[in-house]
Amino acid sequence: MTKEIWVQFKDMESYRENEVKLCTLLRETPGECTAFVYIKDIKNVRELHTYSFDEKQIELLNDTFGEENVRYQEREIKKEIKWNRPTEVPKIKQLLPCMHDMYAVMRDDDGYSYKCKVLMYALCNDGEIYPLYFDHELGISPLDEAVYDVCGYELEGGEVYSPEGGKPDEQQ
Structure with missing residues (x-):
């Protein structure tokens, strides 16, 4: 199970304006959640690899960026099994x-x-x-x-x- 925190921005400009604020909050509250940024107008997802977040501190993000722009989710990691041997016995x-x-x-x-x-x-x-x-x-x-x-x-x-x-x- 992976834990994720998503923060949405309406466009690239609003992301650039708030990037330092977001990174500061993430740095001050490290945890088990992987942090993602979603930029709505260009439908771009960016994983913030160097940051993590503590889901118990989600109210800090809600207060700063608005509850409608912050989402916490848990999901299962799907692993693709690559089978490099034949699937049926050859003749x-x-x-x-x-x-x-x-x-x-x-x-x-x-x-x-x-x-x-x-x-x-x-x-x-x-x-x-x-x-x-x-x-x-x-x-x-x-x-x-x-x-x-x-x-x-x-x-x-x-x-x-x-x-x-x-x-x-x-x-x-």
């Missing part, structure tokens, strides 16, 4: 052998990580190559587990690859 076009010691790093429900030996690669219809590993319960991993459940890949020498791709030195 295997060709199986390729794995010629080196590579391990899929898995994480179970309790947060423990374990490694499974990569046996082969699946070249799929989405143009990606997914390592298929040996699972002690299932044998060779189903493709959906190789796509969604692996949190990284490790070569025997210790190099770590992420399922999101890229060179090891570019990954975190």
Whole structure:
């Protein structure tokens, strides 16, 4: 939940006239609210990043700028989830052998990580190559587990690859 205090000005000129007064009030009453300025005639919003405000002191702003020009609100922050893996399991076009010691790093429900030996690669219809590993319960991993459940890949020498791709030195 984010807390916001909004102060509205009718135009840019009235904002410039009152900017020092507003910044002084905000500086004297710091708090948890993010401060925003709305300029009505040009429909411009400006977040005052260096200032915060204590919502208990809202009467100071009401008295200075008018109750109709000051608004306090709480709202939920919407986070956009970016999913960079496929949303459906791709189809295997060709199986390729794995010629080196590579391990899929898995994480179970309790947060423990374990490694499974990569046996082969699946070249799929989405143009990606997914390592298929040996699972002690299932044998060779189903493709959906190789796509969604692996949190990284490790070569025997210790190099770590992420399922999101890229060179090891570019990954975190």
